[in-house]
Amino acid sequence: MSRRIEFTANYSLPAEIVHRTLVDGRFWNQRAENGADKGLTLDHLTTGEGTIDVGLAQAIDTSQLPSLVTKVIKGDVSIVRSEAWGPLVDGKAEGTFSAVATGIPINATGTASLVDTPEGSTLRIEGDVDVNVKLIGGAIEGMVADQILGILGRDQEVVEEWVAANA
Template sequence: MPKKFEFTAVLDHPAHDVHAALIDERYWRDRIAGSPTATVRIENPDGPGTLRVVVTERAEPADLPALVRGVVRGPMVLERSDDWGTLGADGATGVIVGGATGIPVDFRGTSRLQPTTEGTVLAMRGEVTVKIPVVGGRIEGLAAKMIRQIIEKDRAALAAWLTR
């Protein structure tokens, strides 16, 4: 059974600036610059003001939680795709989709970037599914926690990018 997740990040920057960063190729290249195992591919699927970014990162078994190491054989490659639409008066919508090699895990979610009087709220909700008998549900919980960590790293990188 899929595990649902929901996260909210608050940024002290206007929605226009946050959206501009999220659709800026330089932001995404800077975002992964510190990870020697990550790559990024950038596309503009629906024209100006939109962006699709595909981030791929490799994790060695020793870097994974023990429960996952017991299931994964060899390195795990996680790929996620973030799609951002144009910014309107009420905000912008994004979609995140991902999965991994070495373990049958898939996740999908929607993001909503909304302006507030103090800055911007970035809310994400979705679900993660791991198709492994017996331990799949426990790994789904770990995967949801890992997605939360990725989103928090994205939020911190975005805040740092916007304050430079």
């Protein structure tokens, strides 16, 4: 069974500016540099004309995880979170995301859309989190889904900060 996640971020910025940030390799390199002391690294980065495929790898300190989770961990845990964005066309861009863990069978996938609105733009993310662990997988899915939603909320802040600093 999987856990459905949905997230909406409303920006006061037009989709063109948010998209330009999301497909800027410098934005992602800076994110990796800013999180390096917490084990964040750039896993991959491929840019094109208004497109990007990027992944950030995060080493996880398992001592901070609930005992329910640590019981099923095998080895070191890291998560690679990837995003891919297509070009902005007529005020709309489509993307995909994924998160895959090592050491615990976690997989999250979904889609993203960025659209202009009268107030700025809206980013919508929909997807599923799967934890393939018998009996307790559902409980872990809820925890992972909450973590992903928290990360997405922080992402909105980071985009806005980047735009303010690089406008």
